[in-house]
Amino acid sequence: MKFSYQKELLLSLVILGFFVLIQFLPEYQQDSDEVVFEMTTKQWEFEPNQIIVQQGQTVVIRLVSTDVPHGFAIDEYNIYTFVPPGQTVDISFIAKDQGVFEIFCNIFCGEGHSTHRGQLIVR
Ligand SMILES: [Cu+2]
CATH class of the missing domain: 2.60.40.420 (Cupredoxins -  blue copper proteins)
Structure with missing residues (x-):
């Protein structure tokens, strides 16, 4: 039960990290000037x-x-x-x-x- 909870937490963090990354991508693209x-x-x-x-x-x-x-x-x-x-x-x-x-x-x-x-x- 505890293990499953940790897996869900990890998955949530990965998904959250993915969306955070997407937020920053357009700014990197603008750096092409x-x-x-x-x-x-x-x-x-x-x-x-x-x-x-x-x-x-x-x-x-x-x-x-x-x-x-x-x-x-x-x-x-x-x-x-x-x-x-x-x-x-x-x-x-x-x-x-x-x-x-x-x-x-x-x-x-x-x-x-x-x-x-x-x-x-x-x-
Ligand atoms: Cu004209």
Whole structure:
């Protein structure tokens, strides 16, 4: 009877340990320091239109235009990318400077072009 009780206790501890371990796993995965965002662009918005990252992270933006050709630009990071419709374009950079940076479309894409904006926040 006593032996059975100990076995159950041991089993409970193993199960508890397993769940504790699972809780910590995602944090280890974040240490890879790369963040990937899936983003769409269309007349005249980016979706999502704001991305927030930590300084030093490698940022990958997997961008697709769902209508006409657009651009993806961030002046401070010297990023100027052409985004043809229907193709996925990977934009990769290291978020080395902290701040709030404007993402903008640098390819004329219609009457709302000047409002085709987004935001990169590096904390
Ligand atoms: Cu545009």
